[in-house]
Amino acid sequence: MTELARIIAKEIRETGRMPVSRFMALALGHPQHGYYITRDPLGTDFTTSPEISQMFGELIGAWAADIWAQLGRPDTVHLVELGPGRGTLMADALRAASAQPGFAGATHIAMIETSPVLRDTQQRTVAPIAQAKGFAPPSWHTSIDALPDGPLIVIANEFFDALPIRQFVATDDGWRERCVAEHNNRLVFVPGASLLPSIALPPDALNADPGSILETCPAGAAIAQRLAQRINAHTGAALIIDYGHTKSAVGDTLQAMRNGAFVPVLETPGQADITAHVDFETLAGAARPATIVHRPTTQGDFLLALGIAQRAAALAQNASAQNADAINAAATRLTAADAMGTLFKVMAITSPGLMPAGFPAGF
Ligand code: SAH
Numbered sequence: 001m002t003e004l005a006r007i008i009a010k011e012i013r014e015t016g017r018m019p020v021s022r023f024m025a026l027a028l029g030h031p032q033h034g035y036y037i038t039r040d041p042l043g044t045d046f047t048t049s050p051e052i053s054q055m056f057g058e059l060i061g062a063w064a065a066d067i068w069a070q071l072g073r074p075d076t077v078h079l080v081e082l083g084p085g086r087g088t089l090m091a092d093a094l095r096a097a098s099a100q101p102g103f104a105g106a107t108h109i110a111m112i113e114t115s116p117v118l119r120d121t122q123q124r125t126v127a128p129i130a131q132a133k134g135f136a137p138p139s140w141h142t143s144i145d146a147l148p149d150g151p152l153i154v155i156a157n158e159f160f161d162a163l164p165i166r167q168f169v170a171t172d173d174g175w176r177e178r179c180v181a182e183h184n185n186r187l188v189f190v191p192g193a194s195l196l197p198s199i200a201l202p203p204d205a206l207n208a209d210p211g212s213i214l215e216t217c218p219a220g221a222a223i224a225q226r227l228a229q230r231i232n233a234h235t236g237a238a239l240i241i242d243y244g245h246t247k248s249a250v251g252d253t254l255q256a257m258r259n260g261a262f263v264p265v266l267e268t269p270g271q272a273d274i275t276a277h278v279d280f281e282t283l284a285g286a287a288r289p290a291t292i293v294h295r296p297t298t299q300g301d302f303l304l305a306l307g308i309a310q311r312a313a314a315l316a317q318n319a320s321a322q323n324a325d326a327i328n329a330a331a332t333r334l335t336a337a338d339a340m341g342t343l344f345k346v347m348a349i350t351s352p353g354l355m356p357a358g359f360p361a362g363f
Pocket of ligand 1: 036042048049050051082083084085086089112113114115118142156157158159162163
């Protein structure tokens with residue numbers, strides 16, 4: 001057992017079966033042993049779009065600068081990133097967005113990050129570029145609640161997949177919370193107390209077979225709702241990019257990754273990345289009462305609409321033959337259906353009257 005698994009087992013002995021959401025929150029965020037708290041996992045356990053190519057952050061930077069222009073170039077705008085990892089996306093975005101005259105001077109950069117290790121990395125990556133491009137020094141916060149009022153442009157790439165989910169398992173006597181227990185010195189999944197979750201069940205949950213799993217992400221829905229309310233009150237936009245599905249459905253998507261390979265979810269808490277697919281239908285439902293939700297599109301269609309092919313061609317033209325191949329391979333990896341182009345979805349939430357680039361018209 002890992003150190004954190006022993007701590008979890010002790011808590012289970014003291015207080016009983018632990019909901020999956022508590023297990024996931026501890027595995028990722030335990031103050032001493034949580035996966036994100038203790039390390040920089042990018043590049044070893046998994047990689048992300050901004051780490052694959054600078055084009056990703058550049059296109060998003062241009063997207064953000066365009067939103068600012070559509071907002072009427074306000075004197076102050078908060079450019080916020082949720083879960084910025086190594087800061088690569090923000091650094092590339094600032095470089096591209098600073099081409100928009102006036103943007104750097106108006107922008108306050110706010111990084112929302114819980115990991116002290118990653119905050120240090122972000123500081124080293126983002127602060128020098130912010131300074132070189134004429135932005136005020138970035139600030140760091142642990143929650144969006146700390147953001148000051150004012151127009152907002154929010155970017156979240158692979159953030160929502162790291163938020164704790166609840167799972168429910170279908171049994172002969174109804175849906176029960178899925179929990180974690182200890183058995184023979186190992187952590188195992190068990191059904192918890194019988195309950196009917198107070199959530200809207202997707203249609204396929206009504207006659208699900210015993211053993212089927214249903215997931216909800218209350219933390220994600222709450223953040224989407226709060227962002228939408230702030231955007232409604234102060235204008236702005238949020239861009240959410242993640243792997244997941246556009247329709248809620250029954251299915252177990254909880255997964256753990258270590259050294260680039262899938263490992264059993266309960267085996268090495270604190271030492272493996274644990275994520276779940278993002279249910280965009282639920283995020284959209286949480287945001288829609290407050291403001292406008294633009295229909296989710298795929299990462300492939302989004303990046304192609306923003307001009308990734310043209311950007312790759314321009315970069316390749318000035319590169320060695322070997323680098324040109326790498327640039328084109330990266331563009332393909334980000335957009336191809338059999339790579340990241342289709343599994344990853346992109347959703348925008350905006351105040352009324354904005355036309356976020358890369359989204360087909362319609363809501
Ligand atoms: N966006 C980055 C990193 C994705 S990994 C990229 O695309 O490369 C997930 C990021 O979210 C990490 O920076 C992690 O520390 C952060 N994170 C996870 N849970 C969080 C929480 N509850 N609040 C703020 N940041 C969180």
